[in-house]
Amino acid sequence: xxQVVESGGGxxxxxxxxxxxxxxxxxxxxxxxxxxxxxxxxxxPGDQRERIASITSGGRTTxxxxxxxxxxxxxxxxNNTIFLDMTNLKPEDTDVxxxxxxxxxxxxxxxxxxxxxxxxVSVSS
Numbered sequence: 725x726x727q728v729v730e731s732g733g734g735x736x737x738x739x740x741x742x743x744x745x746x747x748x749x750x751x752x753x754x755x756x757x758x759x760x761x762x763x764x765x766x767x768x769p770g771d772q773r774e775r776i777a778s779i780t781s782g783g784r785t786t787x788x789x790x791x792x793x794x795x796x797x798x799x800x801x802x803n804n805t806i807f808l809d810m811t812n813l814k815p816e817d818t819d820v821x822x823x824x825x826x827x828x829x830x831x832x833x834x835x836x837x838x839x840x841x842x843x844x845v846s847v848s849s
Contacts, residue, residue, distance in 0.1 A: 726750040726838045730823045733843030741811045744843060746823030748804040753833065756781055756826040758799065758806045762819040763842075773822070779806060791817075813847045820844050 732744040748755055759778035764771070776788045777797040785797050796809040806823065820842040828835045 726752060726825075726827050726829060728823055728825055728838045728840035730821065730840045730843040733821065733845045735846045735848065736813055737849050738813060738815060738847055740813050740847070741809070742813065742845060744808040744810065744821055744823075744845070746806050746808075746825075746840060748825045748827060748838070751830045752804065752827055753830040754781075754828040754835075755801075755804050756828070756835070758823065758825045760797065760806075760808050761822045761824060763822065776821075777808060810845070813845075815847045818845060818847050 727750050728746060728748050730744060730746045732742060734742060736742055757778055757780055759775050761773045761775050763773050774788065776791050777795055778786045779797045779799045781801060783799065787795065794812045797806060799806045822842045823840045825838050826835060827838050
């Protein structure tokens, strides 16, 4: 059993900052790529989630253009945790932010993607 738990969301004014955290725990052998997504429920099925930032176990990062220069993803491999430092937040950043991790389960030695429930980020004056 693997658990993915996000935290750190909240209400912030435009231009403000937030730090999201995502911790993976349970029957873990290895954690590979981890990423943050946001959802667009009004889009067509299969196109409803957008990866906004990712980080490998080696620290290599990617970002969607809309957050480059504003968001920073980082990782604590010892604690299987990633962070998303969000600065200069805009109203259009309002959404539920989901974390996902590619995990090798220790007892089965099989890898799969695991998702958290999400954390709400609201940007409003």
